[in-house]
Amino acid sequence: MQLFTCPFCGPRGESEFHFGGDAGNIRPEGDVSAEVWTDYLYFKNNSRGAARQIWMHLACREVFLMERDTVTHEVISSEALVQEQQA
Amino acid sequence: MSGWRVETQGWAVDRSRPVRFTFDGKSVSGFAGDSLASALLAAGVTTVGRSFKYHRPRGFWSAGAEEPNGMADILGTPHRVNVQMTVEPAQDGMVLRSINGRPSAEKDRNAFIDRFARFIPAAFYYKTFMFPDWHMFEPRIRAMAGLGALDPAAEGHLPTAQANAFCDLLVIGAGPAGLTAALKAAEAGRKVILCDDQPVAGGSLLYREALIDGVAGPDWAAAAVARLRELGAQVMLQTTAFGRYEHGLTGLAESLGQGDAPRLWRVRAAETLLASGAIERGLPFANNDRPGVMSAMAALQYLRRYGVAVGRRIIVATNNGIAYEAAQALALAGAHVTVIDPRADAPACDLPRRRDRIEAVIGRNGVEAVLLASGEKIAADAVIASGGFTPTVHLYSQAQGKLRFDEAIQGFVPERKVTGLSVIGAANGAFGLAEVLADAAAAVGAVSPKAEGPHWPFKIDAAWPAPKAKGRIWLDLQNDVTAKDVELAARENFVSVEHLKRYTTLGMANDQGKTSNLPGLALMAQLTGRSIQETGTTTYRPPFVPIPLASFAGIRGGQLMNPVRRLPLEAEHRSDGALFREYGGWLRPAWFGKGEEAEAVNREAKAARESVGLFDGSPLGKIEVIGPDAGKFLDFIYYNTMSTLKPGRCRYGFMLTEQGAVYDDGVLVRLDENRFIVSCSSSHTQGVALLLEEWRQDSFDRARVQIHDATSRYATLTVTGPKSKALLEAVGLGADLSDEALPHMALTYGAFGGEPVRITRVSFTGDRSYELSIRADRALPLWRALKETGRAFDAVLLGGEALMVLRAEKGYIVIGKDTDGRTRPMDLGVSGPFEKKRGEYLGKRSLHLPAVSDQARAYVGLESLTGEVLPCGAHAVERNGSAKRSIGFVTTSHFSPNLSRPIALGLVENGASRIGEILELHHLGKSLKARIAPVCAFDPEGKRLHA
Missing domain, CATH: 1.10.10.1100 (BFD-like [2Fe-2S]-binding domain)
Structure with missing residues (x-):
């Protein structure tokens, strides 16, 4: 079982996480072409090596960005999508 | 009959404690401390199994986990197949059956196959049995070939709970390298776990001649284990590290004896040292598979550890120096030993020796003599063959470690360290004891202990x-x-x-x-x-040795695998005679009373339309969406426009997937300007909550909209039927229930026993209905009041089955039953938003893709023409000449007690425009006919909602 790092809760077992998709796959808005829309829906980068991905930690429900290596499974970094505002 | 006990050797066996077991029906005796293999060898048994394909007689090759031949099925409870007798301790009363030999390994009736061997080389079966069909030949071939035999009636392992552990350092293998590294690390204060597959720690020290810091090998190993335990290290014997996984995880299987499945351990270590030693390989000569041909280290181990010599006239053939230790020890024990060594620089040795190599072993069922390349023939009853040692790098390679072929040892060794895992000792290609200890000590930054012995230089020539x-x-x-x-x-x-x-x-x-x-x-x-x-090598994959699947399952089965969710009022329903079934992960009453299902369901469904039904709808989703952007957010989430809903009102709507299929349906309640409740399907609550959270964080200002799943905080009690309003008024909730104050699809608040009650007037039956939501732990008094007061109104308890009949009479959908992954909202007759809604919403663009509307199937009612209830899942077929094509299927089918006829729902291509047409249905070879009808079969005007 892999260990992923939630930016809020620290390292946890992979079964606590839900894959959200490739980072940067922005939802196209409005009257876009079928090609643009299906590219967003179905075409995944599936890159070899370092990949930036969106994950949710199911225990705290926070969505975050994780960079991981799809070959070595190394977790390179993980960061919150929105920085917590300083009080 | 060549093996024999050597009285002066065998420190590991206790001669005062005999054990007896049977092998192929023959009684075998040994001692406590024996492995099954050592006891069989001592008893003179040489043929211990028949080979996989040719049924050749085979004996023990090794004394460890690498054993290719010496497996047996252990009968009884549990029934274990293909158990390696070289590692399994001998125990009293075991019943062993050899593999692939019938009636016994000794006398195998299929032994004749070997005479045809040259006609059945590799791939013979692929090439020969192609016509007419491989499956015609397969059963016979499978019966002839193979290893152990499963008995389908036999009991398996008892389940064993799995365990997790964490440590600074995991050391795999308790030989000289592993013990040294573990000891030095524990002394330095690190938290250490050490595991070894043998019942005794020591590895090669258990049988090789060595002194460490002046102490004999087995004694040094025992003292090291005692010291490790004193320091708080966990020493796990009979525990095999079988797999290396991501991020420092190693899988261990701990043997717990005959009955229980080995315990699966997940050990997460900051650093792991692989000290798994090396495996000896044989020499290439003809008939090198005969029983009685054995590796040098196995022969040495049987002699020193178990006190068993493998023969009386022994040939030791080698291409390296290590085998000399075995030759000398066997000679010392009283065997006549001849060494065959082709190397020019073979060490000095006082045993009879030929500078030669073996051409062939002579003997039909065992070793009778060897034929040398020179043509000389030497009589023998056992052959020791050492072709060198292969480092055991399996776990390193599983971790994607790269290997390098080392000419000096003629074996693959680890090229470099992989993250979190280093390889030490013989597994790292270090074959001398001093070299091994230095390698191990260096790995933990310590000073090496002093080593003396074994004195034969390795010096291998490739063979x-x-x-x-x-x-x-x-x-x-x-x-x-x-x-x-x-x-x-x-x-x-x-x-x-x-x-x-x-x-x-x-x-x-x-x-x-x-x-x-x-x-x-x-x-x-x-x-x-x-x-x-x-x-190169093939890919190494876990597990290193076979691990029973029962170990991977652990105790996770049934309720421990997938626990059902339970209603707060379950005990009350049980005392009311509910029969429970699982619905979408929830354990819910299916019907009440002792009657037959059909009778009970019809009674409940009929009474609910005549008087009033009480239904526990607590699993219904109650996800709160809160904040100033809640309306905007829900407009995006729902197919329908939701921000226009007035506070205190409810609206029915769909949520779609981005692919445009209906994902969930339900009622949205607006409590006030900034607060909504999403009443999603009971079985979809978790999925919907996740979906809301993902989109909230992806596309919205998370400070202006919040999601809170309050499903389990509230019980939801449904009161439905023409007398529902009268019953609630009699119970007294302190709320105005008049149609002016609380029309259909509206919300109000009341109280019961001082506890607030949220009352929504929504209906899943088509009758006037109210849903009462109250704190889950305070729901019981309200439910009891409804039942007791309800007696005067002929109230009936409704189970899930009757509710399904009532909703089917109305044509109300159940997502996932009446829809599939292709069903669009328009297919369910809701096309308003598709045509008119302006803003963005989930799945919008997909609804306009041409591919999504191809072969769309519309939701329709189906009337049985024969009067029998249509089978659920039956396909509607369209004929084109002799070709048939499915154009849809039945999704829901019941007998309606209120209409006194069968009703059904289904998805049919262009169904909405084919009302009245007759469809041909096919189901499991049966042909039926049905007429397409509107989905709502009961009260199509909807008058009863207000009655």
């Missing part, structure tokens, strides 16, 4: 199988692969090691080629003019 050699030279004993099979594979261009493995089966099955892979690929290297390094 790989050569092309075109005479006779049958066996490479893989477990899968019956010979050098000729590898040559055949090379001729037919299966030259990659992965192809070689699959074509010849070299390195398959239980042992995964622990003794055979390297000789096989060395031969392939010669055949293809490549180096061994260029030829």
